[in-house]
Amino acid sequence: MAVKSGRVSKSPxxxxxxxxxxxxGDCPFVIDCYGSDMTADAENKCTYNVFMEYADGGTMRDLIKKSGGCGxxxxxxxKYTGCLLKGLQYIHVRGCVHCDLKPENILLVSNSDGDFVPKIGDFGLAKFAVYKKKSSKEPACQGTAIxxxxxxxxxxxxxxxxxxWALGCVVLEMLTGRWPWDLEAGATLQDLQLLIASKVPTLPGWLSADAKDFLRKxxxxxxxxRLEAEKLLNHPFVTRLDGLGEVKVEPLKKQVSAVPSSENCEKAGGSKPGDAEEILPLAVLYPGDSKPVILPTTVCAKPSNFAVTGVA
Incomplete structure (x- = not known):
C-alpha cells in the first residue's frame, strides 16, 4: 500500500x-484508493493521509528508462494505450479532466496473470470539465509543460x-524512449511553449502506419x-495486434539511471521537463480576430504547490 500525505492547511x-x-473507484485503469485518515503531531498540526494501491511495477517513466532510450x-x-484510453474514457464520462497525464503518473500494478496493468494516478491537478468560455479570472493552466x-x-x-493530446505525447514517448519534443540546448520554457503553439511532435519514419495514424489523430x-477516448478505442492501433499477442512486462527490480535523451529540455528556473508547474498562456484571441496575438509571457520558474509528491 502507498500513502500520500500532506498538511491539511496546505493540501486542498x-x-x-x-x-x-x-x-x-470501480475503474480497473485508475489507481485504487482504500481510504484516508487524519493525524496530528505534538503541535496539533494535522496531516491528511490517503491510502492507495501500491504500484509494484513502478511507473511508466521507470519502464521507459529501462528501455535505455529505445522505447x-x-x-x-x-496494449497499454488501450488501457489508458479506457481509463480516460471513464474519467471524462464522469465530467473530469486529469490535466497532468504523463509517464510519471501512470502506475504499473501486477495482476493475477503475472502481468502489469497501467493505471492512471495522481489527480492533484484534476478538475471538473467546463462547457463555456474560460473566464479571465480563472488561474493559468496547470500541468507539465512538455x-x-x-x-x-x-x-x-x-x-x-x-x-x-497528452496521451499522444505519452504514446510517442513509450514508442521512442524520448521526450515528445526535441529542444535545443539551453531552450527555455517559453521556447517550448512557442513550439507547442505552432507545431506538432515529429513522428519517426520507422513507426508503423497504425501508430502514425493514431498519433496524428x-x-x-x-x-x-480531436477525437475523444471512446472513438480512439476503435482505432486499429488499439484493436489490432497483428497476431503479436499479449506481451508481459517484467517487474522492475530497481530504478535504472538511464535517461531518455532529454538533457537539452531544461526549462526556466532549472526545473526538469517532467515537473508540474503553473504556466501562463502565450496568447489571447480577441473578438473578431482570426489569428491569436502573441503577447509577452511571464513564466513560473519553480514547481507549483499543486504537485504533491509525498508517496511512501
Missing part, C-alpha cells in the same frame, strides 16, 4: 484527489481534448476536431 488538492478517486515494443504500447496541448499554452484552456491542433 490532496483532499480533492481523494474525492475523485472515490468517484473513480518499448509496439505490442506493449498498443505534455501540454496547443490550446493550453495559447489560451489556458484545459479540457478533455487536452488529455488526449491525438495531435490534431484544433481541440474540437
Amino acid at each position: 488538492e490532496l483532499l480533492m484527489e481523494r474525492t475523485l478517486l472515490k468517484i473513480f 518499448l515494443l509496439e505490442p506493449q504500447v498498443r 505534455y501540454l496541448s496547443p490550446e493550453a499554452v495559447l489560451y489556458g484552456n484545459q479540457e478533455k481534448p487536452s488529455d488526449i 491525438c495531435f490534431v491542433r484544433n481541440p474540437s476536431e
